[in-house]
Amino acid sequence: MKVFREIRELKEYLKIERIKAAKDRKFPKTGLVPTMGFLHEGHASLLQRARQDNEIVVLSIFVNPIQFGPNEDFDRYPRDEDKDLALAEREGVDAVFLPSVEEMYPHPTATKIKVEGLTERLCGASRPGHFDGVTTVVGKLLHIVQPTNAYFGQKDAQQAAVIAQMVQDLNFDVEIIPCPIIRESDGVALSSRNVYLSAEQREAAKVLSRSLQKLQSGVEAGESITAGEALKALTEAIQAEPQAVIDYVEIVHYPRLNPVEESTILKDAEEPVLVALAVKFGTTRLIDNVILMKKGEALHV
Template sequence: MITIKEPKELQQELKRRRFEAAKQGHELTVGLVPTMGFLHEGHASLLREARSSDVVVLSIFVNPIQFGPNEDLDRYPRDAARDLALAEKEKVDIVFMPEVEHMYPQPTKTKIRVEELTSRLCGASRPGHFDGVTTVVAKLFHIVNPDFAYFGMKDAQQVAVLSQMVRDLNMDVQLVPCPIVRESDGLALSSRNVYLTGEQRAQALILSASLKEAYDLVTEHKVTTAGELKRRLTERIQSKPLAEIDYVDVLTFPELEPLDEQVRIDDYQGDLIAALAVKFGNTRLIDNMLFEKKDVALHV
């Protein structure tokens, strides 16, 4: 495993490896796992998925342009030594760990914006966040030129937004969405979980519990409309006194179009997602549940 900081150095290293592979009659495949570090088992699962590529590139970069002025950029958890140990364990080939001045040597005047999909959910409560995400991911795609890029479905909106960007701009990369990884008690793994107090963490379990209950209610046809599903989710989360809801919504996926509250879930001819963002103290957590059409089809 090697660690690289400069984008140009990474481009040259990958060009060299592709050239050497081509001389041997082999087309090298590259898998990219973009992260902001403070790695956990969720990231490790992405790296294991990426191992099907010849070369696995892990990027670790806390991207300042996706944080708002009142968000946690300065206190975002960082632990480079632990990250490198996990990368070594997961047999990463190249760790790309640029500094801010490497990625943004001067104030960036070019940003990529995906319309509509970014106006809802986290995009509504974090203006400009997804412009920062799409811009930095586009930069990583240009630097690494990966064949595959791996993203966790915990941030399903991010997966939808980046997929739209790739399609719209004809980027030659395949996005691979990977399942949410959870603690044994159901809490979705997140680098921000370290901010939670013991009581906040205990109450945060309502997120996964309410989504699991919602899935059961929908698949057993005990909840039939989008509005009813949102109300049931909201009521369950509000049963915890420390929970401060940012949003609870039910949308189409991956289009992220809102559903009329009277629409019957089992009449919709596509996939749906129930998405949550809830604060416990100063820590904002997100979670979601995907309802695939095959799971909610009407019983015949």
Template sequence: MLVKSIKEMRGIVKQWGKEGLSVGYVPTMGALHEGHQSLIERAALENDRVVVSVFVNPTQFGPNEDFDAYPRDIEKDCALCEKLGVHAVFSPDAQELYFPNRSTTVHVSALTDVLCGSKRPGHFDGVCLVVAKFFNILQPERAYFGQKDAQQVAVVKRMVRDLNFDLEIVACPIVRELDGLAKSSRNVYLSPQEREAALVLNRSLEIAKSALDHGERNASVLKAALLSCIVQEPLAEIDYVEIVDSESLQVLKGKITRSILIPIAVYIGKIRLIDNITYEI
């Protein structure tokens, strides 16, 4: 069922609530792939009803980013959702979701000052605003996010905690192609040569994981190993490579003594790809 109206969507979830049915929510920008499918399947296992939002959110794109070119195919997305048993696909128009004279923002400090947040000013303000709107409209018990966007997961979890939203944020594992490339809607932009070059992201992370498995605990040494791998790929341009604390996202440079996140962002040609691994010490 495709729902465009906020009023209609509210009515549906209100009725589910009266019937005592739990709601699982999967936020997406469409162009659904196997990564999204894994989130939907997890939501279906843990809830009575599943809502998937399909909304390319203008407030999280910068002036030089790919908002206009971002892939859109609502019919294909709805067909996949129907196949997976989704109860409602919520795809509102931006004109209804955002008021022309809006003056409210949602900003999570500190966690958004690093990594993608430092490279894309205002991005996470846009993410938090639209996610807060959907939480308010849908009133889900649980919301499902992919761990590939690890900073986004951390930021949304902090927003939910700080604003006392009554829901659980469920982070789901990264889904990869057979050759290790993380699933992403942006992968369709890659030429065959770029697609091959993109494997350097996962390859570098595997090198870091192997070093950790063999006892390496110096963050600077790990970062150097990552950089050494990526720079060998001629089509790769590094945006950032960091070793950070899993919870605070603060950059680590010395001895690693607790759980870490290794996030990387790399341009392959003009396409910006992200990937990461977490490691428990």
């Protein structure tokens, strides 16, 4: 496994790998897994999928300052390079790209990629500018790595939808592959930010997955619950947990993210439905979601 801290070196490596393969008359597929590091089994699942699909697997680790707001956790975002490299090695990654902030932004960027509409709801409403930072850095990474496939976890369901929209609108030559949420055995979605939680908050955080999964099982079992009823039930369940402070609970179509009408019976919705929430436990903001689909319906972003 190679580790690159400079764009130039990574590009040179990829060029040589592609030339080698071309000499054998092959056109190797490259898979990119863009992350902010502090890797967990959710990231590992993306790397495994990338390993299955591609000849070359590139993991990028970069805590991207321009997607954090002024009062957010950029400085204290957890970092553990040694552990990350060990996990990457274990998953058979070919190249890890670990640039510094100066390498990615030698000057403050004058250029941003902005997706309108999709970025205004859910996390976009509480984190203004966040998605512009995400799409801009993902655009940069796609240009640097030029992958065939790029892998994104569905825990950030809105992020996956926003990036898919960007790729479609700007004709990026890449396939965006959304991958399922990975959870702890007690249901809590894996997140690098879980490390911020006290023992008591970690216990309280179970309310998110528990209430989302209760809703999902009900709908899948054929219950005729409306979007309005579901919102009320979720909100009440989370509010019953004294540690939890709701940022948002929303029910929207996926991947378009337009709101589902309150009167819509969820099991009869014509498109996949995203039930998404962001909840604070102390200073730690967690997100989680489920996507409700008809039997046999395939998820795409």
